[in-house]
Amino acid sequence: MVWWLVRSCEISCKSQKGYIYLQRLSLVNVKLKWVKDKVLDAAVVGQRDLKSACTLVSVISASSEGRVPIYRLRRYRGQLGLPDEVKLSTFVRRYPSIFCESSFLDSGGTPVPLFRLTPEALSLHQEELKILQQNEMDIVIRLQKLLMLVRDTTLPLHTIDQLKWDLGLPYNYHESLIPHYPETFSVVNLEDDRVGLKLSSWDSHLAVSHLQKNFAVSAENEGVSGDCLAFPIGFPRGFGLKRKCMEWLEEWQRLPYTSPYSDASHLDPRTDVSEKRIVGVFHELLHLMIQKQTERKNVSNLRKPLCLPQKFTKVFERHPSIFYISKKNDTQTVVLREAYSGSDLIEKHPLVEIRRRYAELMKQGFLDRSRGLYQAAKDI
Numbered sequence: 001m002v003w004w005l006v007r008s009c010e011i012s013c014k015s016q017k018g019y020i021y022l023q024r025l026s027l028v029n030v031k032l033k034w035v036k037d038k039v040l041d042a043a044v045v046g047q048r049d050l051k052s053a054c055t056l057v058s059v060i061s062a063s064s065e066g067r068v069p070i071y072r073l074r075r076y077r078g079q080l081g082l083p084d085e086v087k088l089s090t091f092v093r094r095y096p097s098i099f100c101e102s103s104f105l106d107s108g109g110t111p112v113p114l115f116r117l118t119p120e121a122l123s124l125h126q127e128e129l130k131i132l133q134q135n136e137m138d139i140v141i142r143l144q145k146l147l148m149l150v151r152d153t154t155l156p157l158h159t160i161d162q163l164k165w166d167l168g169l170p171y172n173y174h175e176s177l178i179p180h181y182p183e184t185f186s187v188v189n190l191e192d193d194r195v196g197l198k199l200s201s202w203d204s205h206l207a208v209s210h211l212q213k214n215f216a217v218s219a220e221n222e223g224v225s226g227d228c229l230a231f232p233i234g235f236p237r238g239f240g241l242k243r244k245c246m247e248w249l250e251e252w253q254r255l256p257y258t259s260p261y262s263d264a265s266h267l268d269p270r271t272d273v274s275e276k277r278i279v280g281v282f283h284e285l286l287h288l289m290i291q292k293q294t295e296r297k298n299v300s301n302l303r304k305p306l307c308l309p310q311k312f313t314k315v316f317e318r319h320p321s322i323f324y325i326s327k328k329n330d331t332q333t334v335v336l337r338e339a340y341s342g343s344d345l346i347e348k349h350p351l352v353e354i355r356r357r358y359a360e361l362m363k364q365g366f367l368d369r370s371r372g373l374y375q376a377a378k379d380i
Contacts, residue, residue: 097365292339
């Protein structure tokens with residue numbers, strides 16, 4: 001991996017607060033290697049199957065009969081994120097502590113698998129719905145802030161769907177959440193014939209990033225003052241940073257911080273100041289995710305709405321002290337380092353605990369099945 005850093009000539013730039021500063025530009029070739037972080041990998045592994053199982057739980061629980069034939073479940077495969085080689089029926093049968101199988105005969109007399117939730121899974125799902133209801137305003141605020149980050153405060157519903165698991169949105173948020181807040185959100189038709197969600201009004205009280213909030217607390221409690229904000233950083237064990245890289249990082253941290261909620265059109269995209277703003281956007285975006293992580297492809301889909309340049313996701317490799325890219329689950333997942341102590345989240349949303357209990361139930365069922373403790377029931 002090659003990290004190109006801009007330096008050498010000097011240009012004048014204008015910061016958010018209106019004063020003039022000088023930013024040096026040049027080109028320095030610095031090579032960085034990707035270092036595996038087993039601790040943060042542990043925070044990612046298993047998330048794909050957990051998301052798939054929880055999505056199926058929501059689908060089955062929404063059925064009027066409380067049970068769904070396998071051919072209907074296949075309609076939702078695109079939402080599950082399972083590898084192409086994994087059959088849906090194989091995945092569902094892997095977790096008998098979550099899904100209970102029976103069958104019925106079709107018109108030709110062929111048995112058709114039918115799945116319902118186990119009592120344990122159904123009880124846990126009811127707790128999940130209660131937590132979603134109790135934390136509804138928190139969820140609404142997360143969605144508001146997401147829309148405040150993007151151009152025209154509007155996103156296609158398809159793009160939001162890709163992020164709803166990470167944001168902690170209800171599975172059917174289109175019906176259960178959005179209609180209850182007509183003064184906040186409006187469903188609109190986009191130019192490309194897609195349907196989008198638009199923020200009806202800008203809330204200046206929400207246009208404060210997580211980094212700015214933390215700085216305000218530090219300034220109040222410790223008498224901290226200054227115009228530039230630095231990101232919390234940390235390196236994994238075995239990551240050696242050359243002196244010139246460390247010097248650059250220290251200088252970069254002292255550059256002016258541009259809020260991800262403010263207009264950045266005045267920034268030259270070829271500068272370190274612009275790069276710091278891009279890092280700030282993803283720093284804030286990941287803080288909106290309840291587990292402070294999301295798949296890299298989800299971030300890539302936000303390039304145009306966030307008005308970012310080509311190859312903008314290179315900032316993840318350029319700032320391994322802020323972000324970690326896990327390659328578990330046959331994909332790349334961006335993790336916010338500062339949000340974790342080891343493999344545990346420092347601040348846990350109530351939904352995180354529910355998901356942990358789902359994961360434990362899945363693990364126990366998988367182990368019991370491997371021991372032969374489950375036998376498929378056939379109700380014909």
